[in-house]
Amino acid sequence: MESTPTNASDPDDATLLGRWSRDCCERSFHLLVTKYAALVHQAARRLGVDDTIAEEAAQATFILLARKACTLADRHSLAGWLHVTAMHQSRNLKRRQIREYRKRHRYGNEFDGPSIPTWDDGQPELARAMAALRPGDREILLLRFYRALSVKEMAGVTGLSVEAAQKRLTRAVERLRLSLCERGGVSSSAALAA
Structure with missing residues (x-):
């Protein structure tokens, strides 16, 4: 799943x-989905779910965005909200899958579906560390590393100067690194590389 590169002439979020929300302009919503599809899918997938659940979580996230558009319309960037929402949707779907599996197992029905996947490569820990960050830190990291915006582009999206955007990015990366180190079990360099 790939995001469309951001064009300087594209309208902001x-x-x-x-x-x-005002005109039911499907093209505008489609542009948002195209812009953030990869980010949402990756956020959902990071909790160790399979692609089917990640796709379902991504759909649920965009449906929720469509429903809550009026309350979110003042945000310059939706990256942080979409990231957190996709993780919540993924977590809920994974819990539901586990409950259904246990219920079927308890009643003696053979479950032929795929086993519940786990990731041992640090992705879930990185997702938890990202979720624990302040919204501003999470937003700047998502803009830089998920949407692959330059510091200048990030400054334009957030309304900061280029210097302020660079400082905020540097501080956010350091806070994420410290959070991962405090949580232990994950090499901070490996997690940040992921």
Whole structure:
């Protein structure tokens, strides 16, 4: 799943969401989905779920975005909200899958579906560390590393100067590194590389 590169002439998230909520402009909503599809899928997948659950979580996230558009229309960037929402949707779907598996097992029915996957490569720990960050730190990291925006582009999206955006990014990376080190069990360099 790939995101479309950000074009400087593309409207910002607040404009697109406003057009969707006011005018039901499907093209505007489609642009948002295209822009953030990969970010949402990766956020859902990071909790160790399979692609089917990640896809379902991504769909649920965008459905929720469509429903809550009016309350989110003042945000310049939706990256942070979409990231957290996708993780919540993924977690809920994974819990439901586990409950269904246990119920079937308890009643003696043979479950032929795939086993519940686990990741031992640090992705779930990175997802938890990202979720624990302050919203501003999470937002700047998502803009830089998920949307692959340059520091100048991040400054434009967030309304900061280029210097302020760079400082915020540096501090956010350091906070994430410290959070991963405190949590233990995950090499901070490996997690940040992921």
